[in-house]
Every structure is written in structure tokens, then in C-alpha cells.
């Protein structure tokens with residue numbers, strides 16, 4: 360099977376800081392891959408390099424056969440990427456369903472204004488409802504986001520990404536800020552969305568949930584890839600334990 364996403368020798372520098380240092384990894388179709396590592400490891404930078412927010416100084420990123428390197432963010436989204444970010448910022452003046460319908464419209468249009476004009480289209484509202492069902496909040500379709508707790512807003516953010524009908528969904532710390540019950544429920548929803556066929560890269564600090572739902576882990580530390588493999592074996596790896604304990608390999612062993 361060919362990988363859906365390939366990152367090859369990606370290097371991203373910010374002035375003197377090398378945030379990503381010659382990192383390569385692949386994501387297979389249908390996989391739920393955890394991209395983990397301690398604070399400052401480079402996870403968000405890697406995600407942004409895939410989506411095109413950061414332009415790597417070296418290396419390349421491909422989606423299927425297609426090289427993404429010269430494409431704009433918009434073109435990468437049209438090619439099949441969707442990113443759900445840490446900050447949840449719905450439009451508070453319109454209901455939950457229309458927030459998702461806007462995203463569905465944006466997949467077909469080139470500007471937010473055109474997407475707004477599109478929002479009353481039945482097809483997009485239907486796509487929105489399906490996306491809300493997939494993340495378990497279809498019952499809240501007519502509610503205002505203003506009154507919803509963070510757990511619901513996170514699902515809304517995921518529904519907006521799913522409404523783009525991506526080939527690859529990138530989730531940046533979706534469980535951050537949730538209590539353990541909410542985090543475990545949202546992790547289960549992520550696993551369900553994956554089981555229905557969505558390929559996902561999950562950046563997450565909640566290692567318990569990552570271990571529970573991911574099929575494979577890629578671990579970054581100081582911008583370098585230090586491990587890539589099945590969750591249990593990867594977390595038992597001496598280099599990974601040392602990275603999480605602050606570099607004291609003996610203490611980690």
C-alpha cells in the first residue's frame with residue numbers, strides 16, 4: 360500500500376532555532392497516527408509545515424502522488440488536507456449547523472464572503488448535519504455556539520474540518536482543556552471517525568488517550584524524530600522515556 364502522506368527530510372528554521380530537523384515519516388491510508396513529544400519538540404511546527412503555514416527550508420511533503428511543497432494553504436486544503444486547531448473560534452452569531460455549513464461552503468468557494476453567500480444551500484446544510492452526526496452533536500445543530508461548553512465547541516471544530524471532506528485530518532491538541540471524562544469521550548469520537556475510514560494525525564499531550572486510540576506513534580524531541588512504531592513499544596523505548604523525563608536516560612530506564 361502507498362502512503363497517503365509522506366514527509367521527507369523536512370527542516371524548518373526560525374532564525375537560529377531549528378524547530379524541525381530533517382524529519383521523515385509516513386501516514387498510511389486509514390491510519391490514526393499520534394505525533395507526540397515534550398513541549399517545544401516541534402509537533403505544531405511539523406503540522407503547520409504539512410498544511411503550508413510554514414515553508415520548510417529543506418525537504419518535501421506529498422499527499423498521495425502529489426507534491427505539496429509549491430502549493431498555497433488553500434490549494435492544500437483543496438487537495439485534501441484539513442487542520443483542526445487548538446483554538447476554538449466559532450462564529451457566535453450563527454447556529455452550530457451553519458458554522459459547519461460555512462466550512463462545507465468554503466470547500467467549494469475561494470473566499471469567506473463567497474462561502475457566506477453559499478451558506479443557505481441545502482447540500483451544504485446536509486453535509487453539515489452529517490459532520491455533526493459523526494462527532495455526536497447533531498442534536499445541538501440549531502443551538503448557538505455561545506451557550507456551548509468547551510467539549511461541544513471542540514466537536515464543532517472537528518465537524519468543520521470533516522465538512523471539508525478531507526483525505527487527511529490533522530488534529531492539534533483536541534483534548535487540551537477538557538476534564539478526563541470529556542477527554543476520554545472525545546478521544547473515543549476521534550477513534551470512531553477513524554474507524555469510519557478517516558486518516559488522522561493526532562498531536563496530543565494526553566498520552567493515556569493517545570496510547571488507547573492510536574495505531575502508531577511518531578515521537579519528536581528537540582525537532583528530531585526519535586521513535587516511530589506501535590504505541591506500547593514506542594513508549595517503552597529508552598530514548599522516548601528519557602525525552603519525557605528531561606534527558607536523564609538512566610532515570611528513565
Ligand SMILES: Nc1ncnc2c1ncn2[C@@H]1O[C@H](COP(=O)(O)OP(=O)(O)OP(=O)(O)O)[C@@H](O)[C@H]1O
Pocket residue numbers: 373376377378396397398399400401402403404405
Ligand atoms: N513562529 C515561530 N517563531 C520562532 N520560533 C518558533 C515559532 N514557532 C515555533 N517556534 C519554536 O520552535 C520550537 C518547536 O515549537 P512547536 O510549537 O512546534 O513545539 P510543540 O512540540 O508543538 O510544543 P508544545 O507541545 O509546547 O505545543 C520551539 O523551540 C519554539 O519556540
